[in-house]
Amino acid sequence: MKLFASAAEMRAVPRSAEFRNGAVSFWFRQTGLPERRAALPGAADYDVCVVGGGYTGLWTAYYLKKAQPDLRIAILEREFAGFGASGRNGGWLSAEFAGSRERYASSHGKGAVIALQRAMMRSVDEVITTAEAEGIDADIVKGGMRLVATNPAQQARLLEEVRYLQEWGFWPEDLYLLDPVTGGGPRLQVDGAVAAAHSPHAARIQPAKLAIGLARVVESLGVDIFEDTAVTEIRPAKDGARAAAVTPHGEVGAEHVIRATEGFTASLQGRRRDWLPMSSSMIATEPLGAEMWEHIGWEGREVLGDTAHAYIYAQRTSDDRIAIGGRGAPYRFGSGHDDNGATPPQAIAELWRVLARLFPVAASVPVAHAWSGVLGVPRDWCPTVHLDRETGLGWAGGYVGSGVTTSNLAGRTLCDLVLGRETDLTRLPWVGRRVRGWEPEPLRWVGSQVVHGLYRGADRRESDRVSHTSRLADIAGRIAGR
Incomplete structure (x- = not known):
């Protein structure tokens, strides 16, 4: 990606008269901002204090309160519940799990990694059934996930990815290639696609609706949610x-304090190098007309991704827009982040170009909103869950962009850990995993910029000149430690 988008590039992007960039996500623009809850009134004491009001914190509180209703639980949130990545993501409730299978297997064995993958698949259904049981309408449609390849190099990677994942917990019915002629599933016309794969273990959601509904349910169970309460x-x-x-309002003491801050972890004292805060950006179009949808299809409402190195993720929304995202300006010096959630102009232009390439018929549809969110990346790119009984501290996160489902699994696991239960969840290989911190500045900023540029360069080479994975991507992977 170029450092700056030219004026001509930005003029090429059709934008609606009410186009907005940043502030909150389109998802909250669609629902309306929730009424703010009161801040922490002063020093307090609880059995469990959860720091962070996103999916991880909300699910943890939900399952704890369901399991032991007499627990006194507080959630402390700097903005409002769902403000961060939980309300800004692409709405992929999928069984994808970040991190190296081999790294987890090195300490727990291959069988444990397969068990983790199967637990992720069950977690997709757990979110769906829980939302239904609790009356949370989050526009959920379990249409599965489709991955497409648009050049020979991507096609080779897709075939290898299917083969590889079928060795690590995806059985043939869980992830499979689609017939290039008949498609083998609901029609979805992606221009230039040379191969595609499907998994049934995924659903489209409206992220803000899930966060708002889950916060409402948690509060109704007796959990105290304090917003506008920054934890330092x-x-x-x-x-x-x-x-x-x-907090500036006083200290909250608890038997257990759970850190559920994901990409905002670096803002806590002494945690700047734990997880790299990386931004992901999205755009959403105006609603497409019936003729356009007749051409594209997408009746199954499956979530859509590609196999580029700088990959994209997309969905057809409940009101017939296309929402598409990818990595924009991924990392800020010093582990900083943009509170406003604005997307850089060059990222808007690039996402629109990808949308126009995949769906040429929709190229003229105005973009209504652009926004960004911050996710957390551990040094080894492997998510973790942990509870230290001696210190009383626990945490979960480092989801590397796959947090919608993973946060639910983390919440249930943290519930068992806090209650002292030894279960199949607490034996999963991501529990108790320790990783070293990221390099000090300026090394991590320089490294992130180099990796970002190499992956972009690899995609360009594969589109223009080579039919195999570019060596630039291999170099980037080694530098990143993936």
Whole structure:
């Protein structure tokens, strides 16, 4: 990606008269902003204090309260529940799990990694059934996931990915190639597609509706949600004092303090190098007309991704828009992040170009909204869940962009850990995993920029000149430690 988008490139992007960039996501623009809950009134004491009001924190509180209703639980949120990645993502409720299978297997064995993958598949259905049972209407349609390849190099990677994942927990009926002639599923016309694969273990959701509904349910169960309450430090239990979350309004002491801050972890004292805050950007179009949808299809409402290195993710929304995302300006110096959630102009232009390439018939449809969200990336790119009984501190995250489903699995796992249960979930290989921090600045900024540029260069080469995975991508992977 170029550092700056030219004026001509931005003029080429059709934008609606009410186009907005940043502030909140299109999802919250669609639902309307929720009424803010009160801030923490002062120092307090609870059994469990959850820091972060996104999916991980909400699911953790939900399952704890369901399992043990007398627990006193507080959620502390800097903005409002769902403000971060939980309300900004692409709406992929899928069984995809980030991280190296081999790394998890090195400590727990291949069988444990397969069990983790199968648990992810069950988690997709767990979210769907729980939302239905709790009356949460999040526009959920379980149409599955379709991955497409648009050049020979991507096709080779897609075939290898299907083969590889079928060795690690995806059985042939869980992920398979589609017939290039008949398609083998609901019609979805992606221009230039040379191969496609399908998995039934995925659903489209409206992310903000899920976050708003889940917060409402959690609060109705008796969990105290304090918004506009920034946590600056999390202190371990020590010398008889309980673990605590430190805020400008006072400290919240608890038997267990759970860190569920994902991409915002770097804002906590002493946590700047734990997880790299990486941004992902999205655009949403105006609704497409019936003739356009007749051409494209997409009646199954499956979520759509490709096999580029700088990959995209997309969905057909409940009101017939196309929402498409990818990595924009992925990392800011010093682990900073943009509170406004604005998308750089060059990222808007690039996402629109991808949309126009995949769906030429929709190229003239105005873009209504652009936004970005921050996700967390561990140094080894492997998500983790942990609870330290000695310090009283627990955490989950590092989902690397696959957090919609993973956060539910994390919440159920943290529930079992807090309650001292030994279950199939607490034995999964991501529990208790420790990873080293990221390099100090400027090394991590330089490294992230180099990796980002190499992956973009690899995609360009594969589109123009080579029929195999570019060596630039191999170099990028080695630098990133993926």
